[in-house]
Amino acid sequence: MRRLFALTLLALLVAVVGCAASGPKEIQVAVTEKGFEPKNVTIKQGQAAVLVMTRKTERTCATEAIFAETGRKYDLPLDQPVRVDLSGVSHGTIHYACGMDMFKGTVTIE
Numbered sequence: 752m753r754r755l756f757a758l759t760l761l762a763l764l765v766a767v768v769g770c771a772a773s774g775p776k777e778i779q780v781a782v783t784e785k786g787f788e789p790k791n792v793t794i795k796q797g798q799a800a801v802l803v804m805t806r807k808t809e810r811t812c813a814t815e816a817i818f819a820e821t822g823r824k825y826d827l828p829l830d831q832p833v834r835v836d837l838s839g840v841s842h843g844t845i846h847y848a849c850g851m852d853m854f855k856g857t858v859t860i861e
């Protein structure tokens with residue numbers, strides 16, 4: 752009985768670890784004085800992906816990112832990673848920019 756319990760626990764652990772490993776791919780985008788870096792990223796179609804945007808400077812007007820295709824707006828507080836879920840977009844290029852439309856970036860799913 753005890754052995755069965757241990758086996759069940761082991762199976763559960765494997766399932767949890769396996770799940771974590773196959774989670775969405777995280778793509779890091781930094782906001783620097785030069786804008787969004789990297790500016791353009793590409794994701795394979797069908798792959799779950801999350802854009803993780805982190806603003807790393809005070810000297811930028813990019814304190815938010817506005818996504819043209821989805822109309823979603825994300826505040827970018829200093830040094831705080833902001834997760835942008837891209838699971839709703841299946842194909843094509845998504846454009847985003849700062850509030851003034853000065854710094855721009857794209858995500859292409861292909």
Ligand SMILES: [Cu+2]
Nearest residue numbers: 812849851853
């Ligand atoms: Cu701007």
